[in-house]
Amino acid sequence: EAGVTQSPTHLIKTRGQQATLRCSPISGHTSVYWYQQALGLGLQFLLWYDEGEERNRGNFPPRFSGRQFPNYSSELNVNALELEDSALYLCASSVWETQYFGPGTRLLVL
Amino acid sequence: QKEVEQDPGPLSVPEGAIVSLNCTYSNSAFQYFMWYRQYSRKGPELLMYTYSSGNKEDGRFTAQVDKSSKYISLFIRDSQPSDSATYLCAMDFGGGSGANSKLTFGKGITLSVRP
Numbered sequence: 399e400a401g402v403t404q405s406p407t408h409l410i411k412t413r414g415q416q417a418t419l420r421c422s423p424i425s426g427h428t429s430v431y432w433y434q435q436a437l438g439l440g441l442q443f444l445l446w447y448d449e450g451e452e453r454n455r456g457n458f459p460p461r462f463s464g465r466q467f468p469n470y471s472s473e474l475n476v477n478a479l480e481l482e483d484s485a486l487y488l489c490a491s492s493v494w495e496t497q498y499f500g501p502g503t504r505l506l507v508l
Numbered sequence: 509q510k511e512v513e514q515d516p517g518p519l520s521v522p523e524g525a526i527v528s529l530n531c532t533y534s535n536s537a538f539q540y541f542m543w544y545r546q547y548s549r550k551g552p553e554l555l556m557y558t559y560s561s562g563n564k565e566d567g568r569f570t571a572q573v574d575k576s577s578k579y580i581s582l583f584i585r586d587s588q589p590s591d592s593a594t595y596l597c598a599m600d601f602g603g604g605s606g607a608n609s610k611l612t613f614g615k616g617i618t619l620s621v622r623p
Contacts, residue, residue: 402551404551431610431611433611439615440596440613440614440615440616441552441596441598441611441613441616443610443611443612446610454610456610488551488552490611496542496554496557497554497611498554499544499551499552499553499554500551501550501551502550502551504549
């Protein structure tokens with residue numbers, strides 16, 4: 399069974415640009431979670447999508463947004479990029495409380 | 509006070525040692541407890557999952573939960589160089605599709621097992 403996949407693996411942007419990150423969950427999983435893992439800050443919860451709806455969001459500004467498609471894949475958009483947005487962005491899909499993570503997208507903002 | 513506190517690292521041990529990794533938490537509403545292992549430049553991989561107080565064993569790994577003390581531990585027996593990674597504890601309020609369904613992580617501790 400294929401795991402959670404994410405694309406791209408690496409992304410380099412400049413300040414003020416927009417970034418789009420993609421995630422495909424494990425087959426049969428309807429929930430997708432996004433986390434930010436910045437150096438020294440640990441994993442921070444960003445967004446949770448289930449059945450196409452945003453169910454919960456973490457303490458991040460509105461320029462972090464996303465959506466979930468009918469096939470349960472998901473997209474994370476980060477507008478007006480700032481230097482401190484440089485981090486590893488992880489997507490997870492779940493069945494009940496067990497979340498399975500993808501390899502992440504490493505975003506570098508210059 | 510952070511919701512989840514994890515012992516700071518890094519931690520370096522010789523091969524074959526018993527490793528003890530610990531986390532404390534402040535919110536008694538946490539019901540589910542997990543340990544993830546994260547190798548460099550990879551996503552976290554679920555190691556252990558438990559929802560009750562007591563011990564759960566899986567091979568060389570034992571997860572221990574003490575809800576009365578709000579304390580969880582992961583023990584690694586006969587540690588191997590391949591165990592060298594960052595270990596993250598994580599907690600969930602539970603409830604399946606409830607609005608609080610998200611994981612709260614400790615900051616992680618980097619373990620190095622020397623051959």
